[in-house]
Amino acid sequence: MVSSEFIPKFGLAREAETKILLLVVDGVGGLPHPDTGLTELETADTPNLDEVAGKGICGLVDPIARGIAPGSGVAHLALFGYDPVKHPVGRGAVAAFGIGLDPAPEDLAVRMNFATERDGVVVDRRAGRLPDELNDKLCEFLRERIKIEGVSFTLRRVKDYRAVVVFRAEGLSDELSDADPGRVGLPPPFVSPKSPKAERSAQIANEFLRQARELLKTPEARSIVGDPERANTVLMRGFAHPSYLPPFGEVYKLRAGAIATYPDYLGVAKMVGMDILDTGDTVAEEVETLKRYWDDYDFFFFHVKKTDSAGEDGDFLKKVHLIEEVDSFVPGLLSLKPDVFVVTGDHSTPALFKAHSWHPVPVALMSRWSRRDDASAFSERECAKGSLGRFPATELMALMLAHAGRLARFGA
């Protein structure tokens, strides 16, 4: 049983005057560079993280299970102690939560990309990484014009070329295929129902797509974009009903705030009921946010995104530098004197692999009540020596709460 089930089932959570800071460095785990035999973490100069590892206890976390590479949504749910196998996380729903929408359980949310089409085929699935400002204007343009009988919808920008649509109507189903060819050179597709009960939902989504694609080709839309082709079509991925999970704050009896620069991570945090704390685009701004809200919360989820992007881009050195940047902020985090400080990742994104991988993620936990072990640095190999051993991410919440004096004894 995972933390979010075990702890409330036996009434173990208790309030305390302690604070937990969970630093998630996205995709932090790596693979050895062929020239040096050292991973990104082993290459980076990280005196502060190493001190945390040396003073605390370490281990290796499997986000889902040995061998399974996770998406970011399920990986974060697991870190928050929720079983991601029982709680499917739809991309559309995460995106909607992430921009502050509060979709109802029966609503249907989906991610939408602005894309560019030429001669009937998609030539750019990201419309040249459309700027936020144009995205906002196109969303407004479409919002005012698209009309579907018996359906209301919200359409809002996420970031760059990405937006989200939330449909509200009777009897919607998320059993729909994506309307995204997945690569360029193919026509922008429509949605298909995966089961008979999704037929009406497919009609609604397709009517939306039809009108949006037609409207984006009008002179009016073209003059907004200032380009004859760019962003003249839309694609859709990840139809999902929002999941409403047992609220984090109630399950673990604490006030939880989330600090992240990217909407999707805020989306998962929101989905479990954390408060979203306003912040900027940099780690420095995230640290400022943390300091500003320090007195108001017991648990902080602090997310660093760019390490993952560097891993996905295959940029080993950039990931190394970003890890070093994170390290430089650690003294500032520790100066707040969290009772429990944990650093880990949601999954590994080795620069050599250029994608999320299944490799377990180093974790270090430091608190007044943590033992010492043989791990002397924050790296894959050192953490493998740690006394936390190798364990599933869903067990981390109980460990953090225990070290914060926030769990009662189990059983007589």
Next chain:
Amino acid sequence: MVSSEFIPKFGLAREAETKILLLVVDGVGGLPHPDTGLTELETADTPNLDEVAGKGICGLVDPIARGIAPGSGVAHLALFGYDPVKHPVGRGAVAAFGIGLDPAPEDLAVRMNFATERDGVVVDRRAGRLPDELNDKLCEFLRERIKIEGVSFTLRRVKDYRAVVVFRAEGLSDELSDADPGRVGLPPPFVSPKSPKAERSAQIANEFLRQARELLKTPEARSIVGDPERANTVLMRGFAHPSYLPPFGEVYKLRAGAIATYPDYLGVAKMVGMDILDTGDTVAEEVETLKRYWDDYDFFFFHVKKTDSAGEDGDFLKKVHLIEEVDSFVPGLLSLKPDVFVVTGDHSTPALFKAHSWHPVPVALMSRWSRRDDASAFSERECAKGSLGRFPATELMALMLAHAGRLARFGA
């Protein structure tokens, strides 16, 4: 959830141009010799296996669970990612599959031993390790003469004194006791039904036993054996309906071939739908088979038997030498350039224990995507330092597939 459930449930398996080689050294795990404090693996000189451990990642595998010593059938099922607690494996069924029979799900398979009886009690449960040739002749002799109303059956030699019977009739049940006293000095018993619905099956099995035992005492049978007593009776063990499991090839989306010198291991491989690749009696011949079929399959189960037999015989030094023999073939295996190479055992058979034991089994996995860890040799103690940690055998398949680039990401 085990690999064979998790992977198909979430549609994670994907095809790839990669090859996986799983080397199972039967009963490889051991216990320290009292004179040296070194296990069989630590005593053996294994430069090649040590190199694999040094370059790859290591761990300790629990075949079923901590403290549980497994039979070979369930241990192999677990290595193949199937939960052996959910999929009971009947010895008779494994034996039938192992010699190439294709029993139907309603058939009843059982292992039969030729044995020697004197003055009404069993004096040799193996009939002096009857040669295959005599076994074949006796099977033919019995096959032509035994008649049971409403029942057809197959009777075939397995190896030495062992044979298999597959009964086909209406309403057969495997809830039958063994017809084997388990030791010498007792009369050859008949079968008893364990439940009322097995009564007719018990009558059929007992009628078979009665006729077989009578026929084996005739002058005709005696002249075949050329001995007045040897192999003058039969015993039966392990009544079972064949299990048909979700096919390995479909579950994991690969073409799988099995190479083993002993029928029972081929039986388990066949039960999960692997192809059986013809080979001889030695590891050298198995390697030749592997090379011959290398282009035709994606996954190879390569089984080495004799280490287990040496362990069961309590022959520490013989087991050491056999491990060294396996080691000498490793460069030949690696010369085929498998994308993932794994070496482990199905269980431990310490020579000092003279039986399958519960001790976890060392495992080393080497691939382009494997990290390095502190384990520097293929032994129980070194692998305990490995970053794979200690884990159940059922998780190994996902690890192998992941390292072979054959698993898609889980979740959004």
